[in-house]
Amino acid sequence: MIIGKARHRPARAILAAAIGLAIFAGSAHAQSAPSDNATINLVRLLVKRGVLTQSDADGLIAQANAEAAQAQKLAGTANAAPATPGQVRVTYVPEVVRNQIKDELRQEVVAQARTEHWAEPGKLPEWLDRIGWSGDMRVRDEFHYYDKGNAYPVVDFARLNRTGPYDLNGTNPPPLLNTRENRTNSLRIRARLGVNVDLGENVTAGIRIATGDDNNPVSTTGTLGGGLSKKDIWLDQAWLAWNPTDWAKVIGGRMPNPFMSTDLVYSNDLNFDGIVGKFNVPVTEEIGAFANVGMFPIEYQADDFPSQQGIKSPSRDKWMTGAQLGGTWRFSEDTQWKLALAYYRFDHMRGELSSPCSIYLGVNFCDTDATRSAFMQKGNSLFLIRDIVPDPNSPSNYAQPQFVGLVHDYHVADVNTQLDMKVAATPLRLEADYIRNMAYHRADAFRPSVGLNRLVNNFGAGDFSESSYKSGPVGWMVRATLGDVIPAAARDWNVSLAYKYLQPDATLDGLADADFHLGGTNAKGFVLTGSYGMSKYSWLSLRYFNAKEVFGPPLSIDVFQLDMNARF
Numbered sequence: 001m002i003i004g005k006a007r008h009r010p011a012r013a014i015l016a017a018a019i020g021l022a023i024f025a026g027s028a029h030a031q032s033a034p035s036d037n038a039t040i041n042l043v044r045l046l047v048k049r050g051v052l053t054q055s056d057a058d059g060l061i062a063q064a065n066a067e068a069a070q071a072q073k074l075a076g077t078a079n080a081a082p083a084t085p086g087q088v089r090v091t092y093v094p095e096v097v098r099n100q101i102k103d104e105l106r107q108e109v110v111a112q113a114r115t116e117h118w119a120e121p122g123k124l125p126e127w128l129d130r131i132g133w134s135g136d137m138r139v140r141d142e143f144h145y146y147d148k149g150n151a152y153p154v155v156d157f158a159r160l161n162r163t164g165p166y167d168l169n170g171t172n173p174p175p176l177l178n179t180r181e182n183r184t185n186s187l188r189i190r191a192r193l194g195v196n197v198d199l200g201e202n203v204t205a206g207i208r209i210a211t212g213d214d215n216n217p218v219s220t221t222g223t224l225g226g227g228l229s230k231k232d233i234w235l236d237q238a239w240l241a242w243n244p245t246d247w248a249k250v251i252g253g254r255m256p257n258p259f260m261s262t263d264l265v266y267s268n269d270l271n272f273d274g275i276v277g278k279f280n281v282p283v284t285e286e287i288g289a290f291a292n293v294g295m296f297p298i299e300y301q302a303d304d305f306p307s308q309q310g311i312k313s314p315s316r317d318k319w320m321t322g323a324q325l326g327g328t329w330r331f332s333e334d335t336q337w338k339l340a341l342a343y344y345r346f347d348h349m350r351g352e353l354s355s356p357c358s359i360y361l362g363v364n365f366c367d368t369d370a371t372r373s374a375f376m377q378k379g380n381s382l383f384l385i386r387d388i389v390p391d392p393n394s395p396s397n398y399a400q401p402q403f404v405g406l407v408h409d410y411h412v413a414d415v416n417t418q419l420d421m422k423v424a425a426t427p428l429r430l431e432a433d434y435i436r437n438m439a440y441h442r443a444d445a446f447r448p449s450v451g452l453n454r455l456v457n458n459f460g461a462g463d464f465s466e467s468s469y470k471s472g473p474v475g476w477m478v479r480a481t482l483g484d485v486i487p488a489a490a491r492d493w494n495v496s497l498a499y500k501y502l503q504p505d506a507t508l509d510g511l512a513d514a515d516f517h518l519g520g521t522n523a524k525g526f527v528l529t530g531s532y533g534m535s536k537y538s539w540l541s542l543r544y545f546n547a548k549e550v551f552g553p554p555l556s557i558d559v560f561q562l563d564m565n566a567r568f
Contacts, residue, residue, distance in 0.1 A: 040061055042097075043057045043060050043061055043097070044057065046097070052100075060094060060096065060097060063094055063096070067094055130197060130198040130199075130200075131195060131196070131197050131198075132195070132196045132197075132198075133193075133194070133195055133568075134193075134194045134195075134196070134567075134568070135191070135192055135193040135194060135567070135568050136190075136191075136192050136565065136566065136567040136568070137189070137190065137191045137192075137565070137566045137567075138189065138190040138191075138221075138563050138564065138565050138566075139187070139188075139189055139563070139564045140187070140188040140189070140190070140221065140561055140562065140563045140564075141185060141186070141187055141188075141561075141562045142186045142187075142188055142559070142560070142561050142562075143182075143183070143184045143185065143186070143559065143560040143561075144182060144183040144184075144186075144518065144557065144558075144559055145182050145557070145558040145559075145560075146178070146179055146180050146181065146182060146556070146557055146558075147180075147548075147554070147556035147557075148180055149554055149556075150179040150180055150553075150554050150555050150556060151179060151553030151554050151555060152179050152180060153173070153176045153177075153179075154176060154177045154179050154553065154555065155174050155175070155176060155177070155456070155457075156174075156175040156176055156177045156378075157376065157378070157382055157404050157456070157457065158375075158376040158377060158378060159175040160174055160175055160403075160404065161372050161373065161376060161403055161404060163175065164401065164402070164403055165386070165401035165402050165403050166401065166402055167399055167400055167401045167402075168384075168400040168401075168402055169397060169398065169399060169400050170399075177378070179555060186223060187223075187224040187225070188221050188222060188223050188224060189211060189221070189222055189224060189231070190210070190211055190220050190221045190222065191210065191211045192208055192209070192210040192211070192220060192236060193208065193209055193210075194206060194207065194208030194209075194236075194237065195207055195208075202242060202243040202244065203240070203241070203242050203243075204240070204241045204242075204243075205239065205240050205241070206237055206238070206239050206241070206255075207235075207237065207238050208235075208236045208237035208238075209233050209234065209235060209236055210233070210234055210236035211231055211232065211233060211234070212232060212234050213232070214232075215234060216375055216514075217267075217269075217270055217271070217375060217510070217511065218267035218269055218270055218377070218510070218511065218512070218513075218514040218519070219267065219269050219514045220234070220236060220269050221269075235254070236254075236271060237253075237254050237255060237256065237271055238253050238254045239251055239252060239253030239254060239255040240252055240253055247279060247280050247281045247282070248277070248278070248279050249277070249278045249279075250275070250276070250277050250278075251275065251276050251278065252274070252275040252276075253273075254271055254272070254273050255271060255272055255274075255276065256271060256272075257270055257271065257272060258272060258276045258278060258292050258294060258322075259292050259322060259324050259340075259342060260290075260292075260324065260326055260338065260340040260342075260416055260418075261342070261414065261416060261433075262416060262431060262433045262477060262479075263512075263513040263516070264433045264435060264475055264476070264477040264500060264502065264507075264512075264513075265344075265412065265414060265433070265435055265475075265507055265511070265512070266511050266512070267511060267512060267513050267514050268513070269514070270511060272294070272296050273296055273297055274294055274295050274296030274297060274320075275294060275295060275296075276292060276293065276294030276295075276296075276322075277291075277292070277293050277294065278290075278291075278292050279291045279292070285330075286329060286330045286331070287327065287328070287329055287330075288327065288328045289325075289326070289327050289328075290324075290325075290326050290327070290328070290340075291323075291324065291325050291326070292322070292323070292324040292342075293322070293323045293324075294321070294322050295319060295320075295321050295322075296319065296320045296321075296322065297317065297318070297319055298318040298319060298320055298346065298349070298374075299317070299318040299373075299374045300315075300317050300318075301313070301315050301316050301317055301370045302370070303315065305369075305370055306365045306367070306369075309365075313367055313370070316348050316370060316371065317348065318346070318347065318348045318349055319346075319347045319348070320344060320345065320346050320347075321344075321345045321347070322342065322343070322344045322345075323342065323343050324340055324341065324342035324343075324414075325340070325341050325342075326338060326339055326340030326341065327339055334420075334421060334422040335419075335420065335421045335422075336419075336420045336421075337417070337418070337419050337420075338417065338418045338419075339415075339416075339417045340414075340415075340416045340417075341413075341414070341415055341416075342413070342414040342416070343411070343412070343413050343414070344410075344411070344412040344414065344507075345411045345412075346409070346410040346411070346412075346508060348371075349373065349406055349409065349410055349508065350371070350405065350406050350407070350408060350409050351368070351371045351372055351373075351382075351383065351385045351404070351405015351406050351407070352368040352371045352385065352405065352449070353368065353385055353386075353387055353449035353450070353454075354366035354367050354368040354369070354385060354386050354387050355367055355368075355387065356387050356389045357386050357387055357388050357389060358389045359386075359388050359389070359398075359399055359400075359401060360389070360390075360391035360392075360393075360398055360399065366385075366386045366387070366388075368385050368386075368405075369385070369386075369403055371385060371405050372385060372403045372404060372405045373405070373406060373508075373510055375510045376509060376510045376520075377509045377510055377512065377514065377519035377520035377521075378509060378519060378520035378521075378522070379502075379504050379509040379512075379520035379521030379522035379523065380406055380407075380408070380504060380505055380508065380509045380510075380520075380521060381406070381407035381408060381445060381455070381457065381458050381469075381471050381504055381505055382404040382405065382406065382407060382455075382456050382457050383404060383405060383407050383445075383450045383454040383455050383456060384402045384403075384404060384454045384456060385402070385403055385404065385405040386400075386401070386402050386403060388400050388401075388402075404456060407444060407445050407450055407455070407505075408437070408439065408440050408441075408444055408445075408471075408505045409437075409439035409440075409444075410437055410439060410505070410507060410508050411437065411438045411439040412435055412436070412437055412438070412506070412507050413435065413436050413438050414433065414434070414435045415433070415434045415435075416431075416432075416433045416434075417431070417432050417433075418430070418431050419431075423482070426482060426483060427481075427482070427483060427484055427485070428480070428481070428482050429479075429480070429481040429485060430478075430479075430480050431477075431478065431479040431480075431481075431498075432476075432477070432478050432479075433475075433476065433477045434474075434475070434476045435474070435475045435476070435506055435507055436473050436474050436475075436506065437473035437474075437505055437506050437507065438473075440471075440472075440473035440505050440506075442469075442471065445469055445471070446466060452464060452465070452466060452469075455469060457552070458470055458471050458504050458522070458551055458552050459552060460551075460552065460553075470504075470551030470552060471503065471504040471505045471551065472503030472504060472505065472506065472550070472551070473503060473505055473506055474501075474503050474506055475500075475501060475502040475503060475506035475507060475521070476500075476501050477498060477499065477500045477501070478498065478499055479496060479497070479498035479499075479527075480496065480497055480498075481494055481495070481496040481529075482494060482495050482496070483495060483531075484533075486531075486539075487531055487532065487533030487539040488533070488536065489533055489535075489536050490533050490534060490535050490536065491532075491533055492532075492533035492539070493530070493531060493532045493533065494529075494530065494531045495528075495529070495530045496527075496528070496529040496530070497526070497527070497528055497529075498526065498527040498528075498529075499524075499525070499526055499527075500516060500523065500524060500525065500527065500547075501524040501550070502521045502522065502523055502524065502550070503521065503522065503550055503551070504521050504522040504550065504551060504552075505521070506521060507521060509521040509522075515543075515545060515559060515561070516545050516547055516559075517545070517547035517548075517549075517555075517557050518557050518559065522549055522550050522551060522552065523547045523548070523549065523550060524547065524548065524549075524550050525545065525546045525547035525548060526544075526545075526546045526547075527543065527544070527545050527546075528543070528544045528546075529541065529542070529543045529544075530542050537566055537567050537568055538564070538565060538566045538567075539565050540562075540563065540564055540565070541561070541562075541563040541565060542560075542561070542562055542563075543559075543560070543561040543563075544558070544559070544560055545557075545558065545559040545560075545561075546558050547559075
C-alpha cells in the first residue's frame, strides 16, 4: 500500500492513521515479501515526523532486518512493483512499530475528543458551558374583597389617560373603579424564563421573557380565562454587563432592579431601562461598602409630536436618576446588618397646563398632552392639563376632552435597613424602610396653573375646598420574617408580618407595589405572609393584604393570594 506523497505534508495524526491502514493491508498482502529498504525508509520517516527517537529507530532497523530475514526464509522472496519517486511502499512493519503507532493514534484522537466534547457521554459542546438557564412559575388563586362602605363612584384616572381624553361635558360617565363588588377565585399565572451568557473577558449578557396581561411595568402576572385564549409573552429583561474589576460592574439595557429597595418604593416585578454602575468594595472581612448610580429613561416624547402640526414641540423626555450608598456589617456567621441611603430624582414627571386650546375648531390635541404619565395606578395628586377655549357659539355647552397630569414633582429620599440573624437556630429578618418626597410642597397644588378648579382627587368626602385637599410626602414600612425568606428545601417555612403607610405623593404611584391596595399610593395597612416548602424547587405561599386609604374618600380593599411556586 502507498502512503501519500511527501509534498502534501499531512498532520501527524493523519499520517499515523494512514500508516495504521497500511499495516493491516500489508499484513494481508505484503508480509510474504518484506523489503529491507522499505522498512528502513518507513522508520526514517517516523523519526522525521517525531514519532520515534533516533536511538529507538536504530534498534528497530536492526530488529526489522532480523525479522525480514526470518520471513524470507519462510515465504521466499516476493516480487513487488518499484515505488515511484516521493513514495514509500510499506510491505512489512514490525509488531513493536504497529503497537506504538496505534497508541500514538489513540492518544491524539482521545485528546481531540475531550477538547471538542464529542466523545464524552452527556458532555455538551464548549459554547454551551458558557450559558446558564433560570426560570420560575407560579399558579395563583386571588381574591379581592371590598368594604361595602367604600365611596362610590371613584374615577379611574389611570384608565382615563389610557383611553381618553374624556369629555367633561359628555353624556357618558368617565371610567370608574370597582369599589364595592367582591371578585373571588381569579386564577392567575406567572412564568419567566431567562438565560445568562458568559461572553468572556468579564463580559456577560442576560435575556428574560415573562408573561403578563399587558406591558405595564409592575406586574408579570397574567389572568387565565379569556375564552381559553393563548397568553402573551413579553421581553422582560435584556442587558449587557462588564466587570472591569472584582468590585465594579457596569450594566446597560433592561435590567433587574439594581438598588437595595423594598416594595414600598418599587414593585418586586419592576425592571429598569437604562445604564447603571454598581460598586461593591470590601473594607475588612466583616465590613463592606457598596454604591449604585444610574440613569434611566422613563418616557421619551415622540419626536413628531404633534403629529398633525408642521412645527413640532421641543423634546420633554422623562428620566430618573438614582444614587445609593450603603454598607454591610457581618457581626458573626449568622448575623448581618445592611444599611442603604438612596436618592431617586424623577425629572419632567409633573404635568403642565397647556396653552389655550381651541378644540371647537377641530383640533384633536393640546400642546402639553405628552406631559401626562405613560403609566399610572392610583393615589398621586392629579389635575386637568388642557386649557380648553370655550366655543363662542355655545359657551355653556361645549366639548371639554381632558387628560390628567401629576401635580407634584418627585425627588425621593430613601433610608432602608435590613438585619439578618438567627433565633433558636431559626432565621429572622427585620426590615425597615422610610421615604420622603423632597420635592413635595403643598402649595404646588394651588399654583396658578392648577388651583381648585383643576384638582380632581385627594379631597375629603364631598368637599372641594382648599382645606379639604389632603396629601403628603412620607411613606414607611416595617417587616419581620421568621424562617427562610424563600424556602430552599422540603419542609422549609416562613411567616412574615409587615405594616405599610404610604401617603399620596410620597413616591410615584405607577412604580409601587401592584398588590397592596391593588396598586399605587395613598394606602396603609398590614401584610401577612406564610410559605411552606414542598420540595427543593417548589413551595406554597399564602398572602393577606389588609389596606385602606390614608386620605380622601373611604376605600378599603382586602386581597388574598394562594400561590404554588416553582423555580428551576
